[in-house]
Amino acid sequence: MDPKPVAVSKITVPQILERKLRGEKITALTAYDYPTARLVDEAGIDILLVGDSLAQVVLGYDSTVPVTAGEMLHHLRAARRGVHRALVVADLPFGSYHLGEREALKTSLRFIKEGGADAIKIEGGRKRARMVRRMVNAEIPVMGHIGLTPQSIHRMGGYTVQGRTLESASELLADAQALEDAGVFALVLEAIPRELAAMITRRLRIPTIGIGAGPDCDGQILVFHDLAGLTFEHSAKFVRHYANLSRDLHEALVQFRDDVVEGRYPTDEESYHFPAAGLEQFEKEFSGRPMPG
Numbered sequence: 001m002d003p004k005p006v007a008v009s010k011i012t013v014p015q016i017l018e019r020k021l022r023g024e025k026i027t028a029l030t031a032y033d034y035p036t037a038r039l040v041d042e043a044g045i046d047i048l049l050v051g052d053s054l055a056q057v058v059l060g061y062d063s064t065v066p067v068t069a070g071e072m073l074h075h076l077r078a079a080r081r082g083v084h085r086a087l088v089v090a091d092l093p094f095g096s097y098h099l100g101e102r103e104a105l106k107t108s109l110r111f112i113k114e115g116g117a118d119a120i121k122i123e124g125g126r127k128r129a130r131m132v133r134r135m136v137n138a139e140i141p142v143m144g145h146i147g148l149t150p151q152s153i154h155r156m157g158g159y160t161v162q163g164r165t166l167e168s169a170s171e172l173l174a175d176a177q178a179l180e181d182a183g184v185f186a187l188v189l190e191a192i193p194r195e196l197a198a199m200i201t202r203r204l205r206i207p208t209i210g211i212g213a214g215p216d217c218d219g220q221i222l223v224f225h226d227l228a229g230l231t232f233e234h235s236a237k238f239v240r241h242y243a244n245l246s247r248d249l250h251e252a253l254v255q256f257r258d259d260v261v262e263g264r265y266p267t268d269e270e271s272y273h274f275p276a277a278g279l280e281q282f283e284k285e286f287s288g289r290p291m292p293g
């Protein structure tokens with residue numbers, strides 16, 4: 001008899017907060033569709049982010065700016081179907097909350113009700129604090145994101161490390177505090193000096209999740225395709241490729257092409273056969289006969 005399936009309990013927002021109190025690291029990865037979400041979930045990753053980075057790594061846009069709430073929702077629903085355990089967080093894309101708190105609430109509720117998200121992530125510091133408060137008051141768990149915020153590419157002029165001057169470090173400390181006060185349950189710190197990330201992590205009660213922010217954060221997040229080596233561009237310094245899927249898949253695809261061209265695929269073992277008992281009759285009936293129709 002098959003063993004009884006083990007019920008997997010879903011990670012919750014309070015559990016993520018408790019991790020910090022217990023000094024246990026939090027793991028997070030992006031995923032944008034059913035197979036990647038299943039792989040992430042089955043590996044025991046705590047937080048699965050349907051990030052707007054899908055604009056670049058899956059949809060081929062040159063930044064995260066063009067991706068729409070509709071496109072995000074499509075991917076969120078697919079990813080959600082692959083998850084049993086991880087906390088599913090969905091990114092609010094550029095232009096889906098900029099008209100104000102009402103629009104932010106509307107997009108977030110859509111992601112939760114139609115997409116199955118457990119929580120929402122929003123980029124930006126103090127200027128988002130009011131919006132975050134409204135969302136939290138509406139029972140929407142919110143994750144913050146400061147430092148390098150890719151949706152600000154046109155203002156920043158490039159994807160550069162943030163918080164490297166005393167002034168900008170102090171701005172980021174104030175942003176972090178304002179977001180905690182507004183009620184975010186966790187805060188992504190992207191591409192900031194390790195020392196600054198460590199200080200923010202020490203000062204906040206909520207967990208910090210680093211990406212290019214050094215090892216002292218309460219957790220770490222990477223983009224799935226970076227970790228898997230399924231990218232075509234140069235990777236940032238902080239990315240560690242745990243696999244080289246671009247190379248492996250390229251080799252597999254070239255092998256398939258060569259096998260077909262050279263007649264090595266498929267073999268007889270990879271083919272279906274007419275039942276042996278009727279084969280003679282089959283040949284008699286059809287060989288030499290023109291195609292029907």
Ligand code: KIV
Pocket residue numbers: 030049050051052053054091145188190211221223
């Ligand atoms: O969209 C994304 O992938 C993100 C992570 C880099 C944190 O926001």
